[in-house]
Amino acid sequence: MSDRTAARLRVGHALTVTETGLAFVQDARRRGDVCRPLDWIPEIYHPLGSGEAVIPDALLYYRHGAEGDQDGTMLQAFVEVDRATTGPERLAAKIHAYARLHQYVPAPPPGARHRPAIQEPAREDWQRRYPLFPRLLFVLDGTGPAGIETRISALGAAARDVALAGSLRQVPALAAPMTDLLQHGPAAPVWRPVHNPDHRVGWMHSRHP
Template sequence: MTGTALAFLQDARRRSDVCRSLDWIPKFTTPSGAAKPSSPDALLHYRRHHADRTDGANRMNGTDDGNGDGNDVRGGVMLRAFIEVDRATMGPERLATKLSSYARLRSYTPAPVTRQRQQPFPEPIQESRRRRYPLFPRLLFILDGTGPTGVEVRIHALRAAARDVAPAGFLRDVPVLTTPMTDLLRHGPTAPVWRPIQEPDHRTGWMHTRHP
């Protein structure tokens, strides 16, 4: 298991949240139709037991105020995140193209499978997927393998790419956050070390609301 995964698991244990080794799914490959598939380093499943003091909402009753990813459970809320660990092995512009790939994935509807006998009113495939994942997982970019200047260059590239996906409403509904690996390991994943790509001067936690 990677150091990034251990950071999330240990932080969850410290907070009395639920995130175990099987909740970190490495090399998760997503379908994307005609486009190249998105392959995040991991898909994270995380159950938060209680509200952070900064949330201003009581999560213990299982209700959703927009911070969760759609599956509320008694005593907490489910969160999901695609994890992208960038080790500076590709240029900033190529890194930024991943944002468009995730935007296409969010709007992707797989072609229905042809069957000899169809139900009179079959459920759309996209609706079936949305029932399982009502909201698209948030997207976390963790930047490693470069210094502070390189981190700023890569964040700038992601911010520039955000203009291309803004018309589709992707950034309105899906938090996209970034942080240097050094800050994540030093302070922990739930510390306010994450920078929204639309507002890189702002610092927040990765569980922040979808509508800041």
């Protein structure tokens, strides 16, 4: 792949990620919810140890309910925008990466094991940042209906891996075509749970897939 082609793909991806964020912001405004441009945060680094990391295309903060509404709910989601520039297996591998993030416990600093003071039990690194593990939203673009089905099937096959069953059992993992988000809005029931792709749900549905 030439540098010019790679640069064009990066720019196209960045534009689609921005378009996705605007769709959530505009949809929240129509619904009376709260999601501002700064609630769409691109590429936050989440370490997995040994120099590896999960870096979602964006982290979404979304308040379901008007600001100041005591009954409102703050939701968070990791958003991955896929433009079909790589094979479906590469997309499906991201499910495994998020399962590793869900399980990852940082190693104690050198010497910490020998300190006599009582220490807090080790916990997963994501719990330092989030009250609940964010939902996983896969936005699919750059391919037709057949390609969408192939990529959702690949995500579903990865999610059925027994190694992921415990890690992501209570984390909704949803996929939707970009065209549906733009036509109907992200809050519409255009999302397909990767565990059960025959269903259509809103992305704010129950945490139990």
